[in-house]
Amino acid sequence: PTASETVHQLLDENQRYLSQLTSLLQDATQEMEHSVMDQDWSWTQYRAVKAQPQKL
């Protein structure tokens, strides 16, 4: 392989891995958008249970 082919391959590969990393982090960030922290957690409180035992 000529030096220039090698350069071309190196640049291609670099572009590919950087794209993959970018895409992985985008997925991760998207999954984080629906945080379990936004759910209703009042049912873990005794007073909520006492107030409405049938429907928490």
Next chain:
Amino acid sequence: PTASETVHQLLDENQRYLSQLTSLLQDATQEMEHSVMDQDWSWTQYRAVKAQPQKL
């Protein structure tokens, strides 16, 4: 700046960011080692609660 200084800077910077990424992923992997999945979750089962109401 000479071309060679630029090359030197580029290589340094590249090394630094790759190290940072490596270290970030090491931290993440370490934190994952103590998985909440390994904890005792039997207390979420009615039968466990019935069997020993005082100490779950």
Next chain:
Amino acid sequence: LRVPPELAANEVVTRLLGDNQQLREALRRSNLALRQRCEEMEGWQRRTREEREFLSSRFQEARALVERLAQENHSLKGLVNG
């Protein structure tokens, strides 16, 4: 790097200059992307950590509540059957 005029048109020198230019550009883009990905990763890890701590607290609360209700329940059954 100053290329003397007598070398400027030389095929090997032209090729080396071109390759080096491309490689430098690639490293520059790569470094910029890596810096951004590291920042995103830090942000993500911070949020993951917060979420884990939050869930750990909620889980402790839930477990304490189950224990409390189970004991109340046990006592009430004693009263009913006693």
Next chain:
Amino acid sequence: LRVPPELAANEVVTRLLGDNQQLREALRRSNLALRQRCEEMEGWQRRTREEREFLSSRFQEARALVERLAQENHSLKGLVNG
């Protein structure tokens, strides 16, 4: 890239070749590291996803249990208080 003998000792060419070599080595190392980090990242994301699903199930169970105990409790209190 074949460097003709008459250029091999030329200062500019030597410098260009040296830079070229260093840049290529850096990109090669960089690519290898990136490939490994991407794999780690995929593994980590898979485990994070599993953990989130697992916790979601445990909390649904816990919530259903709290509801059940609270209702039993309510019924028993009705019995006790007549």
